[in-house]
Amino acid sequence: MTSPKTPRPSAPPSVLLTGFEPFGGEAINPSWEAVRALDGWTHAGAVVHARQMPCVFGAAIDSLAAAMDELKPRLVLCIGQAGGRAEVTPERVAINVDDGRIADNAGRQPVDAPVVVEGPAAYFSTLPIKAMVRDLRAAGVPASVSNTAGTFVCNHIFYGLMHQLAEHAQPGVRGGFIHIPYLPEQAANFPGAPSMALATLVEALRIAVRTALEVERDIAETGGQLH
Numbered sequence: 542m543t544s545p546k547t548p549r550p551s552a553p554p555s556v557l558l559t560g561f562e563p564f565g566g567e568a569i570n571p572s573w574e575a576v577r578a579l580d581g582w583t584h585a586g587a588v589v590h591a592r593q594m595p596c597v598f599g600a601a602i603d604s605l606a607a608a609m610d611e612l613k614p615r616l617v618l619c620i621g622q623a624g625g626r627a628e629v630t631p632e633r634v635a636i637n638v639d640d641g642r643i644a645d646n647a648g649r650q651p652v653d654a655p656v657v658v659e660g661p662a663a664y665f666s667t668l669p670i671k672a673m674v675r676d677l678r679a680a681g682v683p684a685s686v687s688n689t690a691g692t693f694v695c696n697h698i699f700y701g702l703m704h705q706l707a708e709h710a711q712p713g714v715r716g717g718f719i720h721i722p723y724l725p726e727q728a729a730n731f732p733g734a735p736s737m738a739l740a741t742l743v744e745a746l747r748i749a750v751r752t753a754l755e756v757e758r759d760i761a762e763t764g765g766q767l768h
């Protein structure tokens with residue numbers, strides 16, 4: 542008797558990590574600098590693929606959808622710059638609003654437009670955000686849960702990601718968004734602004750990927766804010 546054959550995937554499971562191109566007059570974006578350092582890194586048999594996203598409403602979601610289509614990732618982590626934040630901040634929630642305080646890299650500045658017409662008001666991250674914060678802090682990386690990803694292109698791609706996962710992905714595919722601080726060379730132009738070294742950011746993303754692959758159910762630990 543022959544044993545039933547289990548289908549063999551042709552490629553190892555993949556993790557999609559995205560970072561953004563520079564925007565708002567910056568020459569670099571820490572999200573892309575950190576993400577691209579992890580292209581090809583493998584953990585627990587999963588291979589990380591790094592992709593750069595345009596900082597453009599609409600085009601960002603299209604690029605993400607194309608990368609997801611190509612790679613069929615089991616985990617998607619989108620990363621973006623949050624200038625002024627001092628910590629690595631896994632985002633809790635994406636809202637169905639585009640409201641640009643500045644124009645995107647194509648000169649577009651939507652005001653109070655939905656990301657997805659008729660889409661739900663919001664989606665929660667399906668990453669274990671509390672466990673990520675715990676593991677980041679344990680490794681000596683300042684981190685906190687964030688309860689808003691803003692209303693610019695980062696929230697936009699985060700909402701687009703969660704909508705895509707809710708509507709089209711295989712069950713069990715997880716995704717979410719993490720904002721990261723300026724690099725020191727950017728903060729040097731804004732006296733007083735906090736920053737984080739590239740090596741720390743890269744290590745933080747390694748931890749985030751590991752925790753997301755390994756922790757199935759998030760821990761119950763406060764990540765709330767009074768306001």
Ligand code: PCA
Pocket residue numbers: 561564570572596620621622623690691692693694695696
């Ligand atoms: N940060 C911006 C968009 C691209 C990025 O890296 C944001 O927080 O919306």
